[in-house]
Amino acid sequence: MxxxxxxxxxxxxxxxxxxxxxxxxxxxxxxxxxxxxxxxxxxxxxxxxxxxxxxxxxxxxxxxxxxxxxxxxxxxxxxxxxxxxxDKVDPRKDPLGHLLIDAPEYLAATIAGLEAAKQAGCTVYTEKKGSNALVDGLKAACLAGTVAATCSYILTSVVKQINRGI
Structure with a gap:
């Protein structure tokens, strides 16, 4: 027809x-x-x-x-x-599987951001003395986490695009 x-x-x-x-x-x-x-x-x-x-x-x-x-x-x-x-995995049924397979850039950014935030926050908090140690540690954690997550997201997005083109 x-x-x-x-x-x-x-x-x-x-x-x-x-x-x-x-x-x-x-x-x-x-x-x-x-x-x-x-x-x-x-x-x-x-x-x-x-x-x-x-x-x-x-x-x-x-x-x-x-x-x-x-x-x-x-x-x-x-x-x-x-x-x-x-998508290869339905995010409503398997959110973690979707992050691993279809959207790894978000998972990588989350892990990198949390790890950098933890490292920076703990380092600044333990090295600082005084009443502002906690506030300074939290500021360092937020800044380091944001930078690491952004860089990781951009890098994994570029790698994903390159792999898609192959």
Missing amino acids: AKQIRLIISKRKFSLTKKVNFICHLDCLGYVSYIDGEGGIIVPKSVRPIIDYEETFLGTQKGSKKQFRYGKLHIREYKDCYIVHM
Whole structure:
């Protein structure tokens, strides 16, 4: 059963009649890429105007208005489109597994931040004398933890992008 799909891209009209996947049609045109830089599938709102799945707050916003989940399917809603990808682990069923497999940058940042905060806080607290030792230790812990977590997040995100490209 062949479907006819009409596309308007840069004020040009295209009609396609073939027994092929919709995304394949769009990818073959060469005018528009329907895969984002991270491997997510871009679905125009004209194709699927309403998403009636459960809204979620789990996941990185990346500029989206809303996020939805349906099992391992993760959907981000933007002004004109949705970007969809499959997670390997559903974060609602196995949050730790999701952090290990799908979002290791958050787990690495958390561990690095906590360890740096502990080390800096303990060092400053034991070396300081007086009534401000606790406050100074907490300040050092917050600063060191924030710096370590940020650096770790950036580094693991870059490694994840490199691995995705291979």
